[in-house]
Amino acid sequence: MTNKTPLEEKLIAEITDDGPISVEKFMNRCLGDPLHGYYMGKDPFGRGGDFITAPEISQMFGEAIGVWLATAWQMMGSPKKVNLIELGPGRGTLMADMLRAANVLPEFAEAIEVHMVDMSPALRKIQGETLKGVPVDVHWHQRFEQVPAGPCLLVANEFFDALAMRQIVRADDGWHERMVGLDEAGELCLMLADKLVANAQVPHWAKDAEVGAIAEISPQRQAVAELIGSHIAKHGGAGLIIDYGHALSFAGDTFQAVYRHKFVDVLHRPGQSDLTSHVDFQELAQGFEEGGAVVHGPRTQQAFLIAMGLREREAVLKKKAPARARIMLSRQADRLVSDKQMGHLFKVIAVTDVSLGTPHPFGSPAND
Ligand code: SAH
Numbered sequence: 001m002t003n004k005t006p007l008e009e010k011l012i013a014e015i016t017d018d019g020p021i022s023v024e025k026f027m028n029r030c031l032g033d034p035l036h037g038y039y040m041g042k043d044p045f046g047r048g049g050d051f052i053t054a055p056e057i058s059q060m061f062g063e064a065i066g067v068w069l070a071t072a073w074q075m076m077g078s079p080k081k082v083n084l085i086e087l088g089p090g091r092g093t094l095m096a097d098m099l100r101a102a103n104v105l106p107e108f109a110e111a112i113e114v115h116m117v118d119m120s121p122a123l124r125k126i127q128g129e130t131l132k133g134v135p136v137d138v139h140w141h142q143r144f145e146q147v148p149a150g151p152c153l154l155v156a157n158e159f160f161d162a163l164a165m166r167q168i169v170r171a172d173d174g175w176h177e178r179m180v181g182l183d184e185a186g187e188l189c190l191m192l193a194d195k196l197v198a199n200a201q202v203p204h205w206a207k208d209a210e211v212g213a214i215a216e217i218s219p220q221r222q223a224v225a226e227l228i229g230s231h232i233a234k235h236g237g238a239g240l241i242i243d244y245g246h247a248l249s250f251a252g253d254t255f256q257a258v259y260r261h262k263f264v265d266v267l268h269r270p271g272q273s274d275l276t277s278h279v280d281f282q283e284l285a286q287g288f289e290e291g292g293a294v295v296h297g298p299r300t301q302q303a304f305l306i307a308m309g310l311r312e313r314e315a316v317l318k319k320k321a322p323a324r325a326r327i328m329l330s331r332q333a334d335r336l337v338s339d340k341q342m343g344h345l346f347k348v349i350a351v352t353d354v355s356l357g358t359p360h361p362f363g364s365p366a367n368d
Contacts, residue, residue: 007036007271012182020181020191023255024220027164027275032119036271039120039162045091050258050274053158054242054301054342055094058332060317062097064308065240069098069153070105072238072352072359076151078107082237083152085115087144088159090123092116092130098155099134114138115147144227154228154239154351160284161243161276165218167255168197170209175202178214180267188267203283205249213251216277222287229291232353239293239351245279247298247347254278281347288351296350296362302343303368305336307361344368 031038044050054061102109118124131138167178176192183189206215257266259273285295314333318326337343350362
């Protein structure tokens with residue numbers, strides 16, 4: 001018998017008693033179990049962790065977003081007070097970089113009150129350390145619903161991919177929920193529920209899929225998007241959502257696990273591997289729109305960052321840097337925007353209230 005994680009033992013015992021659980025429930029447990037969930041105890045980022053995100057690659061990412069926020073604030077009519085909300089702020093690096101960039105417009109910097117939304121006690125603590133000494137008020141919430149009323153700017157980088165999704169699989173007789181059960185040896189395995197998924201739950205774009213096809217749907221992501229959409233519609237403002245995923249819905253399996261910077265089987269070391277799936281931006285946009293907001297984009301991360309002046313910022317930083325650091329800066333910028341790295345897989349959408357208009361660069365022709 002291999003050595004099992006504590007959560008794996010717990011899940012095997014539960015499945016033995018109560019039967020298989022859905023992929024959605026498995027993801028929720030692996031990421032958010034109060035005792036053993038992936039995000040609950042540790043710092044998953046950086047070299048010693050499992051993966052690296054854009055803000056951890058370079059300050060240029062957060063600075064570009066900070067400039068975007070300053071422009072959106074002006075489009076809002078420069079309110080004296082604005083709630084700057086970040087969902088899933090990780091180590092707080094992105095917020096620190098955005099706040100520094102906000103100083104390009106001192107009245108904007110002065111208007112900001114920060115609201116960090118994160119379910120992880122361990123990461124909230126790290127965020128507090130990162131933001132020690134910033135010249136604005138910072139508040140923490142576990143859920144978006146706890147953020148107070150008022151005009152807002154919102155940022156979510158690699159947040160939605162971490163919310164659970166359902167997988168349904170096309171068989172000869174119709175669609176079945178994909179489950180996690182036990183094989184003959186008593187180990188976790190993927191399987192299908194016997195029961196058919198109700199017709200109304202099969203998305204229209206999957207209706208003609210072939211036998212064996214997998215469709216991913218995320219009522220959780222859509223529900224959060226709807227809440228944000230209605231908050232922005234009611235209080236005014238704008239949000240920027242950045243994540244890896246696809247502009248249009250399609251059938252396919254994007255469920256993935258990463259452990260120590262390597263892709264592993266999705267059932268590998270439950271609670272210790274990072275589980276995500278690609279974000280379906282078409283589905284997400286519907287959520288925001290159902291809440292009453294307007295969605296702009298998606299643009300690729302490449303098109304967005306270049307339009308926001310990433311290359312110019314790179315040149316400025318290089319001027320002040322020694323030779324070795326200049327090479328690093330080129331590598332970091334390339335990693336953020338090149339086709340083969342994050343440039344195309346990552347998409348950006350803006351969500352605004354109806355009166356705001358189209359923020360730059362979502363109005364320019366999208367040939368990306
Ligand atoms: N935005 C950061 C971190 C991305 S990782 C970056 O770019 O580096 C995902 C983040 O979302 C973590 O901070 C995690 O604790 C948080 N998170 C995941 N699921 C959440 C949920 N359901 N509610 C609130 N926060 C969540």
